[in-house]
Amino acid sequence: MKAGMLKVEQVSKRFERGAGHDTLADLIADGFRRLLGRGRKQSNPDASPDSFWALDGVSFEVHPGEAVGLIGPNGAGKSTALKLIAGIMRPEKGWIETRGRLTALIEIGAGFHGDLTGRENVYMNASILGMRKAEIDRKLDAIIDFSGVEAFIDTPVKRYSSGMQTRLGFSVAAHVQPDILIVDEVLSVGDVMFRQRCIQRMRELVDGGALLLFVTHHLEQMQAFCSRCLVVDGGRLIFDGGTAQAVGRYIDALKHQQGYLTGCTEKQIARVTEFCLRDEHGKEVLVADAVRPLDVDVAFELDRSVANLAVEVDVRQEVGTVLLNFASVRDETAFDAPAGKGRVTLSLPSLPLAGGQYFWRVLLRDGDSGDVIADTDYRYSSVVEDGGRTTGVLCLPHTWTHAEEVPHESNVKLLRATA
Amino acid sequence: MSDLPHSIGTCDRRNSAQSDPVAELFRYRHVLYSLTVRELRIRYKQSWLGIGWAVCVPLSMMLVFTFVFTQAVQLVDGMNINMPYALFAYVGLVPWTFFASGLNGSVNSLVSNRNLVTRVYFPREVLPLSAIGAAFVDFCVAGSVLAGLVAYFHYLTPWSFELHAAVLFLPIVVVVQVVMMTGIGMLLAMANLFYRDVRQVFGVAIQLWMFGTNVVYPLASDGSWAARCVALNPMTPIIGAYRDCLIYGRLPQAGPFAYATIVSVLLLAFGWSCFHRAGYQFAERI
Numbered sequence: 001m002k003a004g005m006l007k008v009e010q011v012s013k014r015f016e017r018g019a020g021h022d023t024l025a026d027l028i029a030d031g032f033r034r035l036l037g038r039g040r041k042q043s044n045p046d047a048s049p050d051s052f053w054a055l056d057g058v059s060f061e062v063h064p065g066e067a068v069g070l071i072g073p074n075g076a077g078k079s080t081a082l083k084l085i086a087g088i089m090r091p092e093k094g095w096i097e098t099r100g101r102l103t104a105l106i107e108i109g110a111g112f113h114g115d116l117t118g119r120e121n122v123y124m125n126a127s128i129l130g131m132r133k134a135e136i137d138r139k140l141d142a143i144i145d146f147s148g149v150e151a152f153i154d155t156p157v158k159r160y161s162s163g164m165q166t167r168l169g170f171s172v173a174a175h176v177q178p179d180i181l182i183v184d185e186v187l188s189v190g191d192v193m194f195r196q197r198c199i200q201r202m203r204e205l206v207d208g209g210a211l212l213l214f215v216t217h218h219l220e221q222m223q224a225f226c227s228r229c230l231v232v233d234g235g236r237l238i239f240d241g242g243t244a245q246a247v248g249r250y251i252d253a254l255k256h257q258q259g260y261l262t263g264c265t266e267k268q269i270a271r272v273t274e275f276c277l278r279d280e281h282g283k284e285v286l287v288a289d290a291v292r293p294l295d296v297d298v299a300f301e302l303d304r305s306v307a308n309l310a311v312e313v314d315v316r317q318e319v320g321t322v323l324l325n326f327a328s329v330r331d332e333t334a335f336d337a338p339a340g341k342g343r344v345t346l347s348l349p350s351l352p353l354a355g356g357q358y359f360w361r362v363l364l365r366d367g368d369s370g371d372v373i374a375d376t377d378y379r380y381s382s383v384v385e386d387g388g389r390t391t392g393v394l395c396l397p398h399t400w401t402h403a404e405e406v407p408h409e410s411n412v413k414l415l416r417a418t419a
Numbered sequence: 420m421s422d423l424p425h426s427i428g429t430c431d432r433r434n435s436a437q438s439d440p441v442a443e444l445f446r447y448r449h450v451l452y453s454l455t456v457r458e459l460r461i462r463y464k465q466s467w468l469g470i471g472w473a474v475c476v477p478l479s480m481m482l483v484f485t486f487v488f489t490q491a492v493q494l495v496d497g498m499n500i501n502m503p504y505a506l507f508a509y510v511g512l513v514p515w516t517f518f519a520s521g522l523n524g525s526v527n528s529l530v531s532n533r534n535l536v537t538r539v540y541f542p543r544e545v546l547p548l549s550a551i552g553a554a555f556v557d558f559c560v561a562g563s564v565l566a567g568l569v570a571y572f573h574y575l576t577p578w579s580f581e582l583h584a585a586v587l588f589l590p591i592v593v594v595v596q597v598v599m600m601t602g603i604g605m606l607l608a609m610a611n612l613f614y615r616d617v618r619q620v621f622g623v624a625i626q627l628w629m630f631g632t633n634v635v636y637p638l639a640s641d642g643s644w645a646a647r648c649v650a651l652n653p654m655t656p657i658i659g660a661y662r663d664c665l666i667y668g669r670l671p672q673a674g675p676f677a678y679a680t681i682v683s684v685l686l687l688a689f690g691w692s693c694f695h696r697a698g699y700q701f702a703e704r705i
Contacts, residue, residue, distance in 0.1 A: 107534060128539055
């Protein structure tokens with residue numbers, strides 16, 4: 001098998017803001033403006049405020065048998081990067097080199113037409129994705145089988161549910177046998193079982209020597225699947241390396257992008273201004289080690305002094321129950337905090353959670369009245385690295401011992417009797 | 420894996436601006452085929468008459484024009500066409516319908532396949548070409564009805580038909596027409612992508628163009644300004660060539676046909692090179 005290859009070098013892509021074209025109405029309005037001496041100033045397109053760089057000098061290389069994740073905040077340039085690699089758009093600067101059959105799953109079931117039957121759409125879609133008719137004929141049964149929509153394969157897809165369309169679409173793509181597979185956030189549809197099968201199929205392709213570039217916002221999925229990860233933010237590649245650190249950088253990028261640290265709603269007299277995790281050396285970490293001591297550092301600002309300040313910290317996954325809850329009030333601890341800036345540190349001997357992404361919430365209460373004076377909701381996020389110690393929910397420190405047991409006299413007799 | 424064509428999707432885009440569009444199109448010919456099939460399937464899905472509509476359009480227009488020119492105003496006597504007017508009109512209307520419907524499909528081909536243009540890579544030329552391909556299938560179906568029409572007039576009217584070797588020239592006429600349509604189709608598809616006005620203008624222009632072509636009337640030879648305009652129209656020699664080869668049994672006049680051929684080739688070269696050069700913008704500007 002000839003190996004695929006993907007090399008991206010110093011690629012930049014510029015987009016225009018606005019409609020990107022003039023209508024006749026614009027032209028007439030513009031003519032009048034010019035007539036009145038208020039013509040639009042023509043500026044250098046490079047510096048024009050109407051254009052921006054969606055990607056700016058991005059370089060990376062992916063090798064055969066490698067599954068690489070691509071993450072970043074919305075609008076960071078991920079989809080643009082994939083479209084450039086797929087050849088749908090062309091970069092303004094830099095070059096992209098690909099070798100081997102490339103399949104880009106930027107939209108599942110591209111070109112599916114509602115009036116055509118499932119089978120007709122399979123033929124059409126597969127040929128757009130690069131399969132020949134003979135190859136489709138050979139794989140048709142496998143494709144239909146994988147999709148799980150056998151019963152409706154001769155029904156027009158307009159009568160399908162969106163989940164069924166997605167399954168059929170992915171099923172086609174999964175059988176293309178690409179050397180380079182590009183997947184853009186398409187697995188979020190479909191049920192859990194189907195998603196598992198997709199992941200498994202992608203795993204098979206990668207193990208078979210294909211290279212995979214994978215965009216998703218499901219960080220768990222990413223951590224389970226990709227050993228290497230690229231982080232883009234504002235059109236630049238800001239990290240290229242291990243997935244756990246990459247996820248940390250991604251979360252960091254999110255904080256900067258969204259003014260992440262303004263935990264303020266009306267009537268609340270306090271604001272959490274900073275939230276961070278520190279390791280035992282006091283160094284800020286984005287990836288927490290499950291079995292090492294950890295400090296949770298909360299900085300806040302009070303509009304007035306609070307004599308009896310209570311702090312509460314919750315941890316959970318993206319959705320679901322609260323896994324950990326620390327409340328100073330239940331520990332019979334309260335702080336006498338003056339107006340202005342302050343800081344509270346919660347020290348933990350370890351953070352006994354399985355590897356993954358977690359979300360933190362900080363609550364400040366006025367202990368006298370019980371009123372919540374600041375609530376960050378689950379706005380903060382961190383990654384826990386457990387070194388692959390568990391597949392469960394928690395990761396507790398533990399040891400194993402082994403001793404050989406001498407068979408009991410009576411058991412031996414019993415065994416003999418039955419034999 | 421060994422039987423898979425590895426050339427597919429293989430492209431070093433380092434030099435893509437210089438890449439050969441013809442070779443790229445050839446590599447993706449199977450996509451052209453399946454998009455053409457898709458086009459036809461969609462067109463005749465949930466339709467009782469199905470592909471029969473390919474015959475109905477030129478046939479009904481033939482009946483209308485036959486009625487107008489032979490019954491309503493009786494202009495036919497002055498036309499000097501040496502064949503039944505219905506046959507004359509049908510031989511003009513079938514290639515014209517091919518021309519108009521192929522171009523109409525091309526105009527919308529990029530815009531109506533927006534999700535393909537923005538999400539999948541293949542040479543964009545495939546889209547207008549598949550519209551022309553689908554129209555070509557209709558053309559063949561409609562053309563085959565001509566045999567019945569000729570038989571009718573041969574056996575049931577005083578007019579008689581003779582097949583000549585000139586009919587062998589017909590494929591060349593078709594090729595010239597397809598070349599012209601491809602050139603114009605690419606220009607229109609691209610223009611409509613940037614300015615949707617093109618679609619509106621096209622609807623009117625193609626009607627006017629039909630009456631500026633010798634589709635339902637013969638080319639006058641009186642040297643009037645109108646006749647000269649019609650003669651300048653590159654579709655005129657092509658429609659005339661169909662009648663020459665099929666009915667009159669003679670080769671088309673060399674001068675006008677060479678003119679149409681040259682215009683067609685120039686249109687294709689110009690249209691395709693514009694299309695290819697602008698192609699990389701399609702996904703952004705659509």
